[in-house]
Amino acid sequence: MAKLTKLLRYASQAKAQTGKGYLAQWMEVFRLARRGRRLGVEEYYELEIFNDRLYPAPRKDDCVGWRASAEVDKRLNHPYWRAIANDKLLNYALLQHFALPSPVTIAVYSTEGRRVGNERCLRSERELREYVSQSLTFPVFVKPICGAYGRGTFLFTAHDPQTDSLVDKTGRRVTVDEFVTACQTPSFHGMLFQECLLPHPEVRALTGGTTSCVRMILLVNDNRPKVHMTFWKIARVNNITDNFCMGETGNLLAWISTENGTIENVVSGLWPAAHAVQKHPDTGAPLLGKTLPDWEKAKQLCLSAAVHFPGLRLQNWDVAFCEQGPVLMELNTESDLAIPQYLARRPFVDDAVRLALA
Template identity: 45%
Template sequence: MQSTLDLAKLARAASGKSWWRLSLEALRVRRAPQQVGLSEYFAYGLWSPGLDDVARSRFIGWRKSAALDQALNAPSSRVLANDKLVSYSVLQHQGLPMPEPLATYTASGRTVGRERPLRTLDEVRAYLHEAVYPFYVKPISAGYGRGVLGVSDRDGAELCLMDGKRLAIDELLASFRFAPFGGMLFQRPLRAHPSIQALTGTAAVSCVRFICFVTPSGTQVHTAFWKVATGKNMLDNFSHGDYGNLLAAVDLHSGCIERAIRQLGPGGEVQRHPDTRAEVVGFQLPDWEAAKALVLRASAHFPGLRLQNWDVALCPEGPVLVEINTESELAVPQAISGRGLMDERLKAILGEIEAEDRRHREAVASRG
């Protein structure tokens, strides 16, 4: 991850702007209602000569992103997204496509459905010595890919990971003891759609992130971007470009890729996949209308969460709901597309939600 100073030097060279002008623009957006920080000004491309003051005013910073999440998602409803056993139970009950659960590890024996409950680490160890491979294992309560592993096989006391690395079983079990994870979930691996495999050169899924706002008139998908796996990575996480994966902006209407980046800031834009050299920009995501329809259908079953972030895998059997997230970094998609999130459409969406909240407050007040 590049430092702010490094990004600033690259932005100055790419834009031809003086240090004074860059500093003045950065100060203006920091003081604006959208609260864009100094590092974000450079990382998200607000220095670009193609942006005027109006266009820059549409960009939001991480502080505004966090404020939107706090305002739109009720604390009492966050368990619907933050506890994967709860969210998957909802999806399974509704008959919505999701990764197949194989086993769960919790002291209480909680499960999504009919998968095998594992209540002790000894039971987990015994499970790992059975013919249960391949699988993905993930924390029940965690985000950003923390603690997620793809396991292809076992070799004695070691696990063979999908990225070619090895991990001692004891080392895996140590992560099971981390109380904040709330237990672990084993799932059957998904495979990417054949057209995506041809582009990426791997069967690892590359999820589409759908950013949705649930309004009184229905769910609105506002933004979508594609997390593109590269190399031997078993996950599609970006993490500021540290994993080498790509991010790509998606046209909501067509499902075509408009722009792709390999890192935040100047010089991060790419046209082709680094492994296959296939064109990323212009690629048509498969089953696009079905994926959007699936997200709209699923969103209705998570009341109290009016800002939903869905990860959807595009697979041979069709789109699959991988997970729902809250507390997502809404500012990042702006770096991918080069456009600010706070456009007229989002202002209208937030206005509709605020009007509904005001009516609710007035109704409660009228009852004394």
């Protein structure tokens, strides 16, 4: 009942915004669910597909939601190659081997003894507990070997021996017992301990000290990678990651010009709760019209990395713009392709994607 109420409210708001009647909306919802990219009814509204000014009728069929995102990813990325992206330890090991800039891993918790390179390996609960209580250097970013959406991540700034707890950047305390238990989550397959990166001074002036990554989506046709879409996940000062989570984290999303790295559109959420953002809410710095530093270098870095993963023809790279230059934070598959579509105000599927899918 709650979902029906929400959809009726959406339909009313869509009619008020565009003048499109209820019958016309629902006929379009039914058609797009049955044809095209099997768009869901909530996606029809929250991605603003109902708006004919943004998406004229012929273009709506090329708009994607979560179903089409999964289908496109499934068709373009070979299952044998997915571990290279989903297993962050393996991905970092390969990036290190190819001398591509990535975060410095200082330790790994892995009961199997896996490592990125020559960093310290913690194979038991005892070794993990002793390391975080006695030898861990700060600040440090900790994340699962296999994880997504920022789950299971920590950014610690100190250890308090009085309470045997770790202090994160917001001042929250996590006891060593709690942290060790989290590290042993089976689906994580271990944890990576990494040096914290410092944003490029120009980026820090815009958004503060939290690392905010640009997502570069690459298509690979005939073994030639090309940047398809780019957007920026802009973190708030008190968050430790830049994950958007449909606006729940308070972080922002920005559409970035693929050609020159200029910020063209910034939003705080999806329709109808989205608000256009002019300035970063924490720093007060204007965002629109600003150009990210080292843009061409970052693009070339992703293109150079992409050729090493030919079985992944749709690659989602997260790139941090740091003091030392662009850094490849991670490679992703199975990403939500509707988000860049929403920011760009154009369908994700175009001639280049159709060629890849052919």
